[in-house]
Amino acid sequence: MSDLRELYQEVILDHNRRPRNFRAIEGANRHAEGYNPLCGDRLSLYLKVEEGVITDASFQGSGCAISKASASMMTDSVKGKTLNEARGMFEQFHQMVTGNADPLAHPERLGKLAVFEGVRNYPARVKCASLAWHTLRSAVDAKDEVVSTEAE
């Protein structure tokens, strides 16, 4: 069980049990859908962006503990960040979980998100951890538009 704890850290299990920001945002102006065809996991990401700064972030959907905790912690951590800072966080997170960077080299950049470092030892689960982040990048790069419930 000890090596499993490296993946399923207490903070990850906690975010899985009680995901933060698990809601739609009234008046969100960025929205993206994430889908992992391998496992059928789906994720809707909502952002409120004001003058280039993410003032609110939330998600809905279904997925495994890793993908849910990742979305939960990501939405917490991008609030207050500029769109460019969010893009940079995507790069760092992606490099960390794919094993291409040492998170301990710059621990301050990812902060609490470093708990996902263990994912790099589980190649089949990298997509679970990065689904929310890929969805974030697509929302960040999208044109400003009001999310329409009619389009759902």
Add this chain to the structure above:
Amino acid sequence: MTSIASIAAPPRAGFDVRRIREDFPILRQTVHGKPLVYLDNAATTQKPRAVLDALMAYYSEDNANVHRGVHLLSERATQAFEDARATVQRFINAASTREIVFTRNATEAVNLVAQTFGRTRLGPGDEVVISAMEHHSNIVPWQMVCEDKGASLRVIPITDEGALQLEEYERLLGSHTRLVSIVHLSNVLGTINPAQQMIATAHRHGVPVLIDGSQAAHHMTVDVQALDADFYVFTGHKLYGPTGIGVLYGKERLLEELPPYQGGGDMIKSVTFEKTTYNALPYKFEAGTPNIAGAVGLAAAVDYVTAIGMGAVTAHERDLLAYGTAALSGVPGLTLIGTAPEKASVLSFVMDGVHPHDIGTIVDREGVAIRTGHHCAQPLMQRLGIAATARASLALYNTREEIDALVAALHKVRELFT
């Protein structure tokens, strides 16, 4: 769990699972420091030494191209390839080797029929009947040809337990129905569909039937003549054979009427730039150099299973399924998916508050290999209202102790997630 674990396995004359396990070199290993418990047999089965030896012997001693050379090796390779066809013919009790077409896999066999039958027999307003529990490989090929031809798919619904609704099936059959294509044994639910009865029903309406036997051929005796199947497809790698070899059985009369699938060498009788005449069955459907070693390996697998006896295999797996069903039902928060009265070899389940992917990762660390996800049956997942299941699937070399190992690993899942 102790009460279940303490039930002694009934002795079965002639079937010694310990000895059988010794035939499978891959099963001897440990993964993550634990003995490998391989319960992903619906995805692919492991290969006995007899199959590995046959592949090695073919490439070491007989390798040449088939059906062309006059030299000795080509004659031996051709003989081995055609002997393999005869072995498959006897295995499913086909009337003739002309009815056995080698393909890459079951998917290619379905596509072959969809393209050749669909191209010549489907038109606007026509219908192909499939079921709600089909693998994508028995959905998408029909969708593609239906789209081309202006035909449409009709879907037999299932009960919540995972059995086909046969009254609805009969209602779907009508003057527009051109073909029925259904799975024999569901890869997600384990349901065994009443193929013989369903074929008889379709035939009363003058409709031919394709049976997808990918999951059935290694768990039960298949007799295509007793079934009266018009087409029957299965794959070698789930039948303890190599990957890259599959089988299409088709009634000779039907195969004769169908146009070729792919063009190329071996499928022709004569070629000029003006006109090509096609080869006789089954070569008409086997363009290009086939997977000769694959066919040889498949025949070795069939011989291996036949020597053990399909009846003994079915009985052993039925015992394991009953044991596994009872054992899994005792895991708190676990729900079995697929509880049809007639089922075999598959234990699909979900657990409260734990996603199947997490289950898969955790039990893997205990050495237990299972499949998690939608199992290439997304419409079935939608029907069941779930995104995914965890699936343990059985083969002739599995034991009660391995089910116990799965159950113990699932208790660790519970421990971690509560």
